[in-house]
Amino acid sequence: MDKFSIGVFDSGFGGLTVFKSIVQKLPQYDYIYLGDNARSPYGDHSFETVYQYTLECVEWLFDKGCPLVILACNTASAKALRNIQQLDLPKKYPNHRVLGVIRPTAEVIGDFTYTQNVGVMGTRGTVNSNSYPIEINHFSPEVKVYQQACPMWVPIIENGEHLNDGADFFVKAYIQELLQQSDDIDCILLACTHYPLLIPKIEQYLPKDIKLLSQGDIVANSLADYLKRHHEIEAYLGKTETREFYTSGDVVSFNNHASIFLGEEIAAKKMNNK
Known part of the structure; x- marks a missing residue:
């Protein structure tokens, strides 16, 4: 019987912080991790563009043998997930599932x-999606x-300046x-998967009595619970601890940046056409 992979998608590198937590859990x-680096960042694109880009990447992961994509x-979770879940999956992929990072966080915050x-x-x-x-x-x-x-934070991180004085x-x-x-704010959520790399800087300017939350562990725990409740998907997942990385952008650049987010060296491949 064929065994399948869990797909993890991000517009770039930030999703690797979630990927790292999921793999640890x-x-x-x-x-299979896919970063759409050639078209990132997604933050300032329209709803329609983000939906189009995200759907293309989700379908690519489906074709690579991922019945479940995170x-x-x-x-992407804010601008594309609902349409994919309500419009595309029922019509074209009724046995596939796509999950985001917003709902798991909202459930526990x-x-x-x-x-x-x-x-x-x-x-x-x-932010604009509310x-x-x-x-x-x-x-x-x-x-x-x-x-x-925080429109400047992702460029700062992706240019490797996140720990510098600038x-x-x-x-x-x-x-x-x-x-x-x-x-009265006593808890701050970092609602971008890039932002955990800025935590050392953020903590310098944040009052000590304010909690700082990142999403990796929250999403990983939510996924573990989901797989327990959905045996029809879990039963088909491969369990050989295989990790594959793909990017739509430059492979060398992706590998260099990924090592910062993951804390280990990887060898990514170029995203090919369907």
Whole structure:
């Protein structure tokens, strides 16, 4: 019987932080990671463009033998996931599943705040979609959500400047803009999978009594629970601990950046046509 892989998709490198947490939690499975680096970042693209790009990459992973794909990208989860789940899967891929990173986070964020006031820092696309306030309201209607777009953070990280002095201005500025919205924020979610690389800088400018959440472990725990509840998918997943990496962009550049996000060297392949 054929065995299949879990697909993990991101517009670029950031999803590797989620991928790393998933593999640490569920090391037994086979995985294929795809970064659409040739067209990243997705944060400032329209809903229609993000949907088109994301669907193309999801279908590519389906063709590579991934019945389950994780959108390890907040922008894709905000702008494309609902359409893919409601329009494309029922018509064309009824036995495939696509999951995002927003819902798992929204389900649990209420457990991390005492004041019921949380901050969300993300790309313009994620913030403008209002996906987090909407989803958090479903699970924790008492929680107030304050959002802050951080358009410079991804470029800083992808250019390898995230730990240098030049990053301080934008880290400090966005944190101050968020905290000016409310004195009661006691929990901040990093709603972009790139942002964990900035945590050492963020912690320098964040009051000590404010919790900082990243999504990797939350998504990994949610996936583990999903697989327990969906044996019809889990039973077909390969368990040989195979990891494959693909990029639509330059392979050498991807490998160099990926080592920063993963903490290990990889050998990615060029994404080929279907």
